Amino acid sequence: MKTCLVVDDSKVIRKVARHILETLDFEVREAGDGREALDSCLQTPPDVILLDWNMPVMSGMDFLRALKDSGLPQRPKVVFCTTENGMAYIRAAIEAGADEYVMKPFDRETLESKLQIVGVA
Amino acid sequence: MIPGSTPIASAGAMNMIAALLEQRAGQQIAANRTWRIETALKPILRARGLASLDELVAQLIAARTGELADLVVDALLNQETSFFRDAAVLDMIVDAAAEMQAEIGTRRLRIWSAGCSTGQEPLSLAMLFSERGLPDPEIVATDVSPAALARARSGRFSQFEIQRGLPVRRMMTWFDTVGADWAAKPELVRKLQFRQHNLTLDPAPAGMFDIILCRNVMLYFSLAVRRKVFDSLASAMRPGGLLALGAGETVIGQTDHFAPCERYRGFYRPVDAPGTLRAAG
Numbered sequence: 001m002k003t004c005l006v007v008d009d010s011k012v013i014r015k016v017a018r019h020i021l022e023t024l025d026f027e028v029r030e031a032g033d034g035r036e037a038l039d040s041c042l043q044t045p046p047d048v049i050l051l052d053w054n055m056p057v058m059s060g061m062d063f064l065r066a067l068k069d070s071g072l073p074q075r076p077k078v079v080f081c082t083t084e085n086g087m088a089y090i091r092a093a094i095e096a097g098a099d100e101y102v103m104k105p106f107d108r109e110t111l112e113s114k115l116q117i118v119g120v121a
Numbered sequence: 122m123i124p125g126s127t128p129i130a131s132a133g134a135m136n137m138i139a140a141l142l143e144q145r146a147g148q149q150i151a152a153n154r155t156w157r158i159e160t161a162l163k164p165i166l167r168a169r170g171l172a173s174l175d176e177l178v179a180q181l182i183a184a185r186t187g188e189l190a191d192l193v194v195d196a197l198l199n200q201e202t203s204f205f206r207d208a209a210v211l212d213m214i215v216d217a218a219a220e221m222q223a224e225i226g227t228r229r230l231r232i233w234s235a236g237c238s239t240g241q242e243p244l245s246l247a248m249l250f251s252e253r254g255l256p257d258p259e260i261v262a263t264d265v266s267p268a269a270l271a272r273a274r275s276g277r278f279s280q281f282e283i284q285r286g287l288p289v290r291r292m293m294t295w296f297d298t299v300g301a302d303w304a305a306k307p308e309l310v311r312k313l314q315f316r317q318h319n320l321t322l323d324p325a326p327a328g329m330f331d332i333i334l335c336r337n338v339m340l341y342f343s344l345a346v347r348r349k350v351f352d353s354l355a356s357a358m359r360p361g362g363l364l365a366l367g368a369g370e371t372v373i374g375q376t377d378h379f380a381p382c383e384r385y386r387g388f389y390r391p392v393d394a395p396g397t398l399r400a401a402g
Contacts (some may be wrong), residue, residue: 038223038317085280085298086298087293087297087298090289090292090293091293092292094289099288100288101289102279102284103284106284107281109203109281109285110281110284113203113284113285113286114284117286117288
């Protein structure tokens with residue numbers, strides 16, 4: 001079973017994502033900000049991270065940079081999942097090392113499709 | 122009628138609507154999927170202030186022109202599609218096309234995307250050819266639905282549609298934002314020729330094709346209609362060409378004009394003498 005870490009400061013989004021991911025046979029972990037997510041990754045790296053952009057304490061972009069610098073031998077796949085839907089944001093995320101990008105609002109098909117594209121579903 | 126509730130429909134009304142769809146587009150609706158009729162036609166009922174499918178059928182009977190029937194058929198057609206659907210199949214098609222192109226020299230390869238719906242399949246193919254540095258084939262994309270074709274020609278997709286199957290890097294390369302939608306770049310859309318075409322009634326588009334994709338279309342047809350459509354596809358296929366069907370579709374037991382291809386698993390080759398069907402037909 002693959003593991004997905006859902007990083008979002010919204011409990012509702014985490015709940016919706018968890019529900020979808022569990023129907024896709026993922027084991028789901030949650031984090032409310034980038035700092036929590038980094039701690040979780042360093043303890044046990046997930047297969048994939050679903051990452052919000054704007055969060056308190058540590059943003060998605062700061063988390064991504066910190067993850068790159070963390071020296072994890074096998075970096076998890078990172079799928080941004082955010083309401084920042086403009087091309088400039090998408091380009092910045094991909095240039096910073098994100099593997100895929102989900103524009104909110106999302107549905108099951110979108111999430112499944114993007115997880116397939118990064119090779120974890 | 123309570124908004125959102127199921128419209129009341131007699132068995133007779135359902136049968137008539139199903140028959141209209143079969144007559145116009147060759148598509149059948151299985152008995153356990155008649156709920157699709159009610160769901161798909163709700164917007165038409167709402168727009169016309171009709172309380173039930175029986176009232177819609179009464180209007181269909183009374184109508185002097187086929188305009189309402191066209192609307193009803195269009196709404197019932199299944200337009201399910203996505204970018205890079207069964208991506209491995211598309212990759213294999215491009216591999217086969219590269220081999221064919223090497224054999225045919227300077228002649229431009231011709232591909233028919235039959236039942237292209239809103240255009241994601243032919244657009245995916247055009248992206249792949251370009252990314253692989255292959256010469257642009259002539260891609261003829263056809264569908265029975267004028268509404269689907271209009272959307273395909275526009276190259277515009279909603280946020281949900283653009284995210285289904287399309288990797289983000291390809292989205293960045295080939296699409297621009299237009300308001301809340303995403304629009305394929307004109308140079309991509311220009312690679313395609315869209316035409317309205319009814320697989321069950323119209324002769325195949327002019328000229329012979331090296332590759333035909335007719336994926337997830339045959340499953341809606343009766344065996345008799347499938348045979349007829351396979352005849353039509355065979356009549357338009359060059360000797361040595363390739364036919365791609367949907368994952369759950371096959372030629373076995375359906376037609377003698379195609380046989381499984383040994384070189385490319387899951388694809389089919391024509392078995393007729395060149396041009397026999399077109400000449401006869």
